[in-house]
Amino acid sequence: MRVLAAMSGGVDSAVAAARAVDAGHEVVGVHLALSRMPGTLRTGSRGCCTIEDAMDARRVSNLLGIPFYVWDLSERFKEDVVDDFIAEYAAGRTPNPCMRCNEKIKFAALLDKAIALGFDAVATGHYATLVDGPNGRELHRASAWAKDQSYVLGVLTDQQLARCYFPLGDTPSKALIRAEAEDRGLQVAKKPDSHDICFIPDGDTRGWLSEHLQREPGEILDEAGEVIGTHDGALGYTVGQRRGLQLGRPALDGQPRYVLSIRPVSNQVVVGPKEQLGIGRIAGGRFSWAGEPGMNLSETFNCDVQIRAHADPVPARASLQPILPEERTELHRADATHEVVVDIDLDRAEPLLGVAPGQTAVLYVGTRVLGQFTIDRAVAAQSAAVSEVGA
Template structure:
């Protein structure tokens, strides 16, 4: 099999490429240049895609004896990931840029180019497993749930999964991968993992957004509509946030208040008690299926839903529903005709906390990824009115 190994410069992708070579595949390494002005030095575990990372990837490829190239996808990355990130925050949502990068760059732009060049598959260092069945290829969790990365791969389609290769999926731990890299003589064996948004390497998301979104001062309201403070830009807040609210009036019960919703049209931030962050129903669009579900998705079906990369999945019941024009609100995405609605099984699980529009919800059955959608709306678990939070 002719394999294009996506080499980020980290230990996981280097070992994945090494295993592909060892398996007898015809392997070519490629590093994606995603910034026109990448930083030259990584600071600890912050950031990625630096010149240093490209050099680390090249050294690993040289050691493995495989051809190596750097592909400039910076323009596509800026349009599909960075611009989307800015637009989502400006609209009062909290996006996940890693999901967009996997969807639009690593498994769209990269994969399309690889197929056009005659490659059979793209190999990455993600911790997830693939299973070929009579109805097609399925995406499953990695054998080690603590390192499982199937959530961030939930955006992949059946076509993309057919050309994916995850050599690390059955590896029980990251420690074993590092030990293997050491044994293979790879210099990245002890290189720290990157944890931050790659285009905001200093970790100051609020400061970065202030340079890209016009600041519009506005009001901070409590749930009764009373003004309890002012903000210098709603984009600097996210649902569930507690710190940095700078409220001018304390709550009557003296308890901390949290951001419950952001209203981009009126430029207002709504705050309230922590218990009002508890969510029992989420809904949204921009959905995709990771292969053939195997059942009629318009009928309610049982599943587990996960709303963050490292969150625990919770039991739920989901359905795909048409969006009726008479019921359409500003939270519905423009042009969307259907949405996925997910009710948390509150008899078996606690409500979700701090759900923000813009987050990605990934649906599972057991270890299998069914698909994903972008959350547009969330309803409180103890809803007493028809108001939709977010």
């Protein structure tokens, strides 16, 4: 099998490429140049796809004896990931750029080019497992749940899964990968993992956004709609935030307030008590399925839902439903007609906290990734007075 190994310059992708070679495949290494500043340097665990990363990937390829190339996808990355990130914040949503990168770059642009060049599969260092099920290829969690990365792969389609190759999926720990890399003589064996958003390596998302979006002053409201303060730009706030609100008056009960929602059209930030952050229902569009679901999605089914890469899955019930006019919010995309609706099983789990429109929710049935959607609305889990967050 001809395999294109996507090599980030880190230890995971290096070992994945090495295992592909050991398996007898014809392997070619490729590093994706995503930064529009090719001289960008890496600082410890911050940033990725830097010039040092490209050099590390080349050294590994030389040691493995495989051809190595650098593909410049920086323009596509800017359009599909960076510009989307800015647009989502401008629309009042909190996006996940890693999901968009996997969807648009690593498993769309890269895979399309690999197929055009005659490769059979693309190998990456993701911790996830592929299983040939009764309805085609399925994406499952890795054996090491602590390192499982199936969440960020939830955007993959059945056509993409058919061309994916994840050699690390059955490895029970990252420590074993590092030990294997050291045994193989790979210099990246002790290289730290990347953290934060790769195109914001200093981690200051608010400062970065201020350079790309105009900040407009607006009102801060309580949950009853009363103006209790002002802000210098709604884009600087996130759902669940408590610090830095600078409100003009305290709550009547003296308890701290939290950001409950951001209203992009009116440029308002809504705050309230912590109890209002507990979410019992989420819904949204921009959905996709990781392989043939094998069920009628319009009928309610049991599943687990995960809303962050390192969050615990939560038992829930889900279905695909038409968007009702009275439930459409300003955060729904104008052309969306259906949404995935997920009700948290509050008999077995606590409400979700800190849910923000724009986040990605990934659905699991057992260990299998069923699919994903972008959250457009969330409903507070309160039996007496259910209020909608983000409306």
